[in-house]
Amino acid sequence: MAIQYFWRHPLAEQVREEGREEGLERGLEQGRAEGKAEGKAESVLRILEWRNIPVPQPVRDRVSTCTDLDQIETWTQRALHATNAADLFAEE
Template identity: 65%
Template structure:
């Protein structure tokens, strides 16, 4: 039992734990950056609709703001330039 306890105090074990923590922090930072990009694109879609003076229903606003797919948000931003109604963003061609 003593050998097992000693292993967890060994410098190699501490190094492995620290590397795992660092990897987790980096993954968290990347997820945060990705989330920030999605939020910015969603806001851009809403701004385009607002600049075009199209009223945005709550259901449309919620769907746009909850989307995390950057490609989908880009598609919606392009469509926002031409739609007559905000709900048309979600129609497939």
């Protein structure tokens, strides 16, 4: 009986609601970060394609799955001057 009262108590409802809101906010932040990384990674691949540089599947996979925005920025800069797709990873 006491447990049922606890779960129905307004304070318990408030705590659950705050937890849901916090979880939703974290999920949205993570989703935005992942979306940003995906967009930037796609830009790296587009730059290479616009420059008529063939992009092998292993390179495409590595770039597409990267979530480190700093690393993707480095690859973007390298893509502007690369002579082949492997040049993205030359200094790693």
